Amino acid sequence: EFARRAKYIIIHLDETESLLLHLGMSGRLLFDGPPQGRHEHLTFHCEGGTVLRFVDPRRFGLLLLAERSGLASHPRLAGLGVEPLSPTFDGALLHRRFAGRRSDVKAALLDQRLVAGIGNIYACEALFRAGISPRRRAGGLGRRRCERLARAIVAVLEEAIAAGGSSLRDYVDADGRAGNFQNEFRVYGREGEPCPGCGTPVRRIVQGGRSTFFCTRCQR
DNA sequence: AACGCTTCCTGTTCGC
DNA sequence: TGCGAACAGGAAGCGT
Known part of the structure; x- marks a missing residue:
């Protein structure tokens, strides 16, 4: 079970x-x-x-x-944030959880105490779809942006799950099959390639020791 | 509190 | 070809 x-x-x-x-x-x-x-x-x-x-x-x-x-x-589970695919997750909730946070929204998305289960790939992809700069302060996001971000998170996760996940190298499912969502990445791992929205080269920066990929034109 | 940096470990890729 | 450096789906633990 x-x-x-x-x-x-x-x-x-x-x-x-x-x-x-x-x-x-x-x-x-x-x-x-x-x-x-x-x-x-x-x-x-x-x-x-x-x-x-x-x-x-x-x-x-x-x-x-x-x-x-x-x-x-359990110490590992207590304190985890909301499940983004649960019915209670929405922009208003994200807005409340981000309130007062001074860290970059990208870092906040990786903080499992705020929203649980988002990793580096899906944080980058969700921010791209929401048109939000990863460098924006989490606490500075307004309601409308939080709503867009929440919708983008749900969309990215649902699409990725439907595609069997993202296999960069190691990941395979329990039957040994690789996922396909890596073929749908719009910015992750695409430094220098044209943004699918505007053609501007995708940028890579480091935030909290992790790579962030984004479009400086489409993401504000 | 909340933040940002370092650390854990192995394997692969990239530039010289 | 070899060889070191950089980099990789995460998150705990540490200072500040």
Whole structure:
């Protein structure tokens, strides 16, 4: 029995215990298939013969055994922000969560305590679609911009999920299949290429140690 | 509080 | 070809 919160995969083992799993940057969870070599850190042999392999070359991932009853208050899960695909997420909520934040809106989108589950790719893509500069202060965004951003976040996530996710290198689903959304990136990873909106070369900057890709003309 | 920088680790790509 | 540098889907932990 599987669940998810933010970027954590939750596997309910029985009535009392659950696994908390995070793939980090390079993690994979693979059902069956051949052994994966030295980066296969944990292998589950399930009832019925199914094998589940946790593979993570960079070891930024996480796998914890947790009490099911205490999951909501687990240190890793408590404090996570709203799920962007939940019905309660909208521009007004984003506006409230951003209020008073002095950091760049790009950094705020990556802050899992504000909105949960947005990573570097989808932060860049959502800001592009919303026409908002990643360098804008989060707390300075007005309601209208927050509404546009909220809609862009939902659209990007839904499209990415429908496309099976984004595979830069490592990511594959549990059946070993790569995603396709990387073919739909409008700015991420496209430094120097023409913006799909206006042709201006896409710029890359670094914010909080992470690459940000954006169009200086379309995103204000 | 909230912020920004550093760190964890391995693999791949890029420029000389 | 070899070799170091830069870079990569994340987020905790640390100072300030």
